[in-house]
Amino acid sequence: MSKMPHARAGQVVGLLGGSFDPPHSGHVHISKAALKRFGLDRLWWLVTPGNPLKARGPAPLAERMRAAKAMMQHPRVTVTDIEAHLGTRYTAQTIAALRQRYPAVRFVWVMGADNLSQFHRWQDWRWIMETVPVGVIARPGDRISARLSKAARIYRDDRITGRASHILGHLEAPAWSFINVPMTDQSSTAIRARGEW
Template sequence: MRSGFPYARAGQVIGLLGGSFDPPHEGHAHITREALKRFGLDRVWWLVSPGNPLKARGPAPVEDRMRAARALIRHPRVDVTDIEVRTGTRYTAETLEALLRLYPGVRFVWLMGADNLAQFHHWERWRWIMETVPVGVLARPGERISARMSVAARVFGASRLKGQRARLLGQTEAPAWAFQNLPMMEVSSSAIRAAGDWVPSV
């Protein structure tokens, strides 16, 4: 594997948690730990993005966000990465294509909060994503009903793994997705920024 990319061997199940992490917070760490337990994952990679194509405002420098993320999530099965910077990809579909080329035989699971599932049909090539990798959805406060009624949830309703079957997500061929309700933390990156508690270097 090229320098700067995390190691994974064929057959491993890697969960991918993408986002700006601007800033990273305990909510990110919480859903990561739960995803490892609930979806049968070997590892989780945080994909700290250069910027979110759906957001007009640019994030803090990626180096600051990477540093803060590594300080927050000190877990032996979690890697903080700048894969999207290294591959030059911005959209999830492009990133997945690059990872599937770089890691033949590795099984990837895309992880997202329920708020993302609610508007997933606005993502670039969202159907291709669902048909290419399993998707693990972790419920966040106030988003459970809208996520379950979302376009993506309806279109791929027959592909949902319910209850204990969610633990088989990483071994299930796409399309496959699972929705897990969690005791969630009421914390968000936007609230931290608004409170002035995130001051990256300039």
């Protein structure tokens, strides 16, 4: 288990959660885009012990952590198993625990547009939207369903333009930005289906 990552007061830290089962170049791609477009000082990969919305459990955490660290080589990105360390299972619990441990750090939740489409199914999703700014990165095929999602409709007045996305971490929640980036179509599901994991 890795130790808690370091962050200085006033820093803007992006949180990218997922099972990373397995991690792939698409994760690296959106991480670099998030750092640049959302004005993040740091980005933490939160490699989850398990996803409550998925029936089948992922590969062992130690295996996914090893693969993630080998895949994501960037001085401002830290691969963590922080949720196993904190004992949290849901994103809202993790965010609450991190805000308590790092009261002077500004967190931004980062997710792919595919997650925004079903965000209203997440536990305490409104609390997440109203607690931390949210940066959404479009992946191929997810743009329309994400823009029409329940979360996008309810919080439509809190959306900032892609041009202003670099100030996201300095805004009070609710605030979110939806950016389009040239995307790879890599997916963990496809990699597992090909038997490459």
